[in-house]
Amino acid sequence: MRTWISSATVMLILLALIVPPASVGQTACQLNVPTLKLGVQGIASGAHADYGRQINMGATLAIEEINAAGGILGCKLEMRFMDDENKPATGVKNARFLVNEWGAHFLYGTDSSGIAMALGPVLQELKRIQFFTHAATHRLTEELVYDKKIKEIVRVSAPVYQDAIAAWVFKDNPEIKRWATIGADYEYGYATWAIFKDVMKKSRPDAEFVGAAWAPFLTLDFSSQIAAVMATNPDAIIATPWAGEAVTLLRQALLMGVFDKVQAWFQAMGGSVDVLEGISREVQDNRFKGKLWATARYIHNWPNTQINRSFVERFQKRWSRLPNYSAETTYSAIYITKLALEKAKSLDTDSVLAALNGMRIPTPAGLRVYRSEDHQFVYNVPAGRVVWDAKYPIPVLGDLVVIPANEYWRSPPFTAVPVGK
Amino acid sequence: MDTIGYQGLIGVSLAMSLWLISAGLTIIFGVLGVINFAHGSLFMVGAYMAYTFYGLLGFPFGLSVLLSLAVAAVLGLIMERGFLRHLYHLDHAYQLLLTFGFVLVLDDAVKIIWGGVFKIPPIPRFLDGAWPVFGRPFPVYNTFLIAIGILVGIGLWALFEKTWWGRVVRATASDREMANAIGVNVPWVFSTVFVVGAMLAALGGALGTPIRVAAPGIGAAMIIQAFIITVIGGLGSLKGAFTGSLIVGILSAYGTLFFPIFELFFSFVIMTVVLLVRPQGLFAHVN
Numbered sequence: 001m002r003t004w005i006s007s008a009t010v011m012l013i014l015l016a017l018i019v020p021p022a023s024v025g026q027t028a029c030q031l032n033v034p035t036l037k038l039g040v041q042g043i044a045s046g047a048h049a050d051y052g053r054q055i056n057m058g059a060t061l062a063i064e065e066i067n068a069a070g071g072i073l074g075c076k077l078e079m080r081f082m083d084d085e086n087k088p089a090t091g092v093k094n095a096r097f098l099v100n101e102w103g104a105h106f107l108y109g110t111d112s113s114g115i116a117m118a119l120g121p122v123l124q125e126l127k128r129i130q131f132f133t134h135a136a137t138h139r140l141t142e143e144l145v146y147d148k149k150i151k152e153i154v155r156v157s158a159p160v161y162q163d164a165i166a167a168w169v170f171k172d173n174p175e176i177k178r179w180a181t182i183g184a185d186y187e188y189g190y191a192t193w194a195i196f197k198d199v200m201k202k203s204r205p206d207a208e209f210v211g212a213a214w215a216p217f218l219t220l221d222f223s224s225q226i227a228a229v230m231a232t233n234p235d236a237i238i239a240t241p242w243a244g245e246a247v248t249l250l251r252q253a254l255l256m257g258v259f260d261k262v263q264a265w266f267q268a269m270g271g272s273v274d275v276l277e278g279i280s281r282e283v284q285d286n287r288f289k290g291k292l293w294a295t296a297r298y299i300h301n302w303p304n305t306q307i308n309r310s311f312v313e314r315f316q317k318r319w320s321r322l323p324n325y326s327a328e329t330t331y332s333a334i335y336i337t338k339l340a341l342e343k344a345k346s347l348d349t350d351s352v353l354a355a356l357n358g359m360r361i362p363t364p365a366g367l368r369v370y371r372s373e374d375h376q377f378v379y380n381v382p383a384g385r386v387v388w389d390a391k392y393p394i395p396v397l398g399d400l401v402v403i404p405a406n407e408y409w410r411s412p413p414f415t416a417v418p419v420g421k
Numbered sequence: 422m423d424t425i426g427y428q429g430l431i432g433v434s435l436a437m438s439l440w441l442i443s444a445g446l447t448i449i450f451g452v453l454g455v456i457n458f459a460h461g462s463l464f465m466v467g468a469y470m471a472y473t474f475y476g477l478l479g480f481p482f483g484l485s486v487l488l489s490l491a492v493a494a495v496l497g498l499i500m501e502r503g504f505l506r507h508l509y510h511l512d513h514a515y516q517l518l519l520t521f522g523f524v525l526v527l528d529d530a531v532k533i534i535w536g537g538v539f540k541i542p543p544i545p546r547f548l549d550g551a552w553p554v555f556g557r558p559f560p561v562y563n564t565f566l567i568a569i570g571i572l573v574g575i576g577l578w579a580l581f582e583k584t585w586w587g588r589v590v591r592a593t594a595s596d597r598e599m600a601n602a603i604g605v606n607v608p609w610v611f612s613t614v615f616v617v618g619a620m621l622a623a624l625g626g627a628l629g630t631p632i633r634v635a636a637p638g639i640g641a642a643m644i645i646q647a648f649i650i651t652v653i654g655g656l657g658s659l660k661g662a663f664t665g666s667l668i669v670g671i672l673s674a675y676g677t678l679f680f681p682i683f684e685l686f687f688s689f690v691i692m693t694v695v696l697l698v699r700p701q702g703l704f705a706h707v708n
Contacts, residue, residue, distance in 0.1 A: 045528070046638040049537035185685070213681050218642035220633050221438060223563060224674040227431045230557070231424045231678060244539035244634035251544065251632050257551050257558030278541055278634070421682045 029075035031347055033105070036075040038063070038334065039098030041091060042109040042134065042326065044083035046218075048243040050274040051111045051134060051326045056081045057319050058133075058327030059108060062334035064318075072338045073345065084110065086217065088118035095119055099126045105347055106131065108333055111326065113137035113160075113187040120144040123152035129349055131333035134297070134326045136160040137187045138195065141374040142414045151353055154375045156336060156368070157329040158297040161409040162381055163192040163268035165295050166238050167199035168408050169383045169401050176263050177204075180211035180234035182225045182241065182249065187419075189214065189240040192268055194419045196238055199408065210234055214421060215241055215249075222249045226256050236264040246270060247278030250292070254282060259289050270294025270386060273324040276394045283395040284388050294397060295383035297325035298365040301396050302382055311364035322394065323364075332363035336377070373412040380405045423555040428678045429671060430554060434563035436670025437570025438625055442643050443650040443662040444577060445621030451657030452594040452614040455505060455516045459523035460622050460647065461640025463493055466527060467623025468635040469535055475630065476542025482631070489627040490620045497619025501612050509611075524640075531637045539634035548631050562632060569628060573621070574663055580617075581659070590614055594657070649688045653695050655702025664703060 029036070040059045042052030063077045071077060080102055084091040091110060098104040107123070107130035110116050116135030121144070123130050132140065132155040141159060144150045170176050179200070183189030193212065200207045211232030213225035219241065226249075229237060237258075241249050246267055253259065269275065271294040282288060300312050300322050311331070315323040323331075336359070341347070343355035359370040368377040384397030446460045470492045474485035500523060508515045548565055551558035581587035593600040593610045601607045625643065626635075633639070650669050654661025669688050676684035695702060 045532060045537045046539075046636050049539070049636065053537060213677050214684070216685060218639070220629060220639060220642055221435055223431045223560070224428065224435060224677040227428050227557075227674070228678040228681065231428070244541075244636050247539070247541055248633050251541075252560075255544070255549070255551060255560035255562055255632065260558070274538065278539070281543055 030073040031075050035078040037104045038079045039104030040108045041082045041084045041094045043086045043111045054324040054327035055109045055330045058331035062331045072341050088115045091115035099128050110135045116140050131156050133157050133329035133333050137191045141376045146374040156333040156377045160191045164195040165383045166266040167196050168403050171203040176235045178208045178210045178235045180229040180237050182239045183214050184240040185214035185216040190419045192240045194417045222252045238266045240268045242269040246275045265292050267294045271296030271299050271397045273322050292386040298328040303366045308364040328364050378405050427555040427557050428674050432671035432674030434566045436666040437566045440570050440666035441625035443647040445618035446647050447651045447662040449618040458520040461644030462524050462527035463619045463622035464626040464643050465640035467626030471627035471630040472540045472635045482545040486627040493619045493623030494616045497616040501615035528637050539636035541634045544631045649692050655705025658704040661704030
């Protein structure tokens with residue numbers, strides 16, 4: 001018995017020597033939590049699935065990098081990703097699960113404006129900040145934050161002001177006067193058309209808005225929408241269906257000879273990686289005749305900075321894919337969290353929000369500046385012509401038009417823009 | 422006038438793609454009495470299979486469509502023989518639950534096999550381009566869809582009206598006990614009808630591949646419209662499904678042109694009116 005006890009004692013001593021205590025070799029989490037839990041959601045199924053997938057990839061990359069460098073204030077990051085299935089009810093259910101059941105300290109993501117508007121008021125109840133990294137409606141920040149003071153909403157991605165950049169890009173083209181839209185038949189499509197018209201009327205009083213056709217989610221055949229707007233003889237079209245639906249729309253427009261008639265087609269989120277992949281063959285064959293223009297909430301080939309080039313390289317190495325905007329915005333949102341927490345040294349919502357005040361952070365998309373009135377990060381994203389560049393495996397935006405965001409983004413105090421069909 | 426004519430033609434092509442899917446749905450209901458929620462999933466499977474054969478493996482488009490139909494036929498056979506057959510004696514609710522289960526299984530299977538991201542192959546050369554109709558370019562693809570829709574209509578009419586199999590099916594649909602008593606192999610009839618329905622759904626999906634993306638959940642969009650059409654035309658009536666498709670397709674196209682704000686309501690308004698005035702649908706008979 002004595003031999004056994006002494007052997008066990010020796011083993012324990014050896015183990016104590018071999019295995020260092022938790023505090024040795026790694027700093028204890030200064031935020032007093034076992035791990036910092038980040039709940040992430042986006043669309044991970046259906047024609048828009050690539051956005052949720054890219055949100056997941058961007059978040060994963062940021063978390064891997066931050067954890068490899070020791071975490072945030074010594075706290076390791078842990079992520080849980082959920083598919084919101086592009087349904088507001090699922091988005092709200094996910095958020096409740098992530099916070100109440102899983103214990104998320106912060107939330108990220110959300111692709112759809114409709115889901116974002118449903119989720120906003122729930123965040124107040126959950127007492128958690130969500131960094132929105134895709135949903136674009138201006139109402140999220142103008143109405144829910146600026147008017148209704150829902151402080152838990154912070155948006156890192158460019159809102160629908162970006163989609164309306166078309167009004168600035170084409171304001172000096174007198175030959176383009178008659179505009180029509182093929183719009184996404186929900187919040188995002190209405191908001192883009194409303195803001196586009198609002199901006200265009202100011203800079204081009206002669207502009208005419210001749211037609212509008214609306215396509216709900218899951219539209220598989222856009223021919224009636226295309227035929228309806230083409231019947232109004234527009235000079236240019238601004239289109240807001242996105243992801244796989246944008247690809248379907250553009251291919252059908254090609255088949256219907258639209259690019260022989262119009263002078264420009266502005267596909268609002270056509271600078272998205274999945275859309276560019278989907279129309280690669282047609283761009284290579286110059287089927288759009290140089291008339292297809294687009295923007296995005298970040299494009300991988302701009303700005304030409306070290307931080308962006310390095311991000312794109314690391315992203316490609318990790319995922320064998322070019323980063324889309326939802327990846328960059330989520331990646332940057334997690335680094336914004338890091339900076340805010342390091343300043344706040346607390347998980348308290350008010351402390352974190354106070355730490356965001358005045359924040360200017362270099363990100364792959366360029367310098368992001370926090371606007372405290374509406375909790376919106378402001379940064380520039382260019383618009384450009386969709387072109388083939390042999391340097392890249394997919395088409396890119398070229399002939400870039402860079403306009404400072406402060407010139408075309410709406411800013412407080414906000415006056416309401418009537419939004420509707 | 423040209424605008425109205427052109428938009429009407431666009432509506433007809435829209436109607437023909439709706440017809441392909443609603444035809445299968447109504448045949449299955451008419452004979453088996455099953456409301457097949459998974460019909461949209463078979464449409465999706467058709468799209469993915471056509472993408473795989475044509476877009477990935479490089480088979481000719483026509484052959485790819487035929488192979489997609491073959492896969493859907495096998496899948497339909499498994500669904501009917503392996504599962505549905507055991508529920509015919511139970512309440513309709515069990516069949517609904519089972520077919521809804523198929524939707525979930527097939528959606529997830531597609532995500533596992535092809536991933537969640539949409540797929541799109543090149544446009545076949547013979548479907549590319551347009552020809553002038555009412556002074557505007559009308560796509561060859563839409564013309565092709567109209568032709569296929571009409572051919573399928575004629576083919577189904579001939580199949581049900583002019584063949585022995587069609588007579589057996591109609592007899593079974595009319596009175597399955599009597600058909601059984603006179604020696605008709607009713608289970609075999611059910612299997613073949615389900616397979617034909619599955620192939621029609623897959624045909625709709627496969628033919629859309631050149632312009633539409635193949636993505637999980639695309640069947641959901643089609644199945645809602647197909648249900649509206651079958652309610653308008655009358656559940657179980659092929660003539661009803663064809664007419665219902667034309668009504669929904671053409672009114673949807675004109676709605677987009679003239680009433681873009683209300684266009685989405687049109688189908689539902691028509692369905693509501695039909696349900697109020699003639700609940701059995703335009704062409705179905707009340708037993």
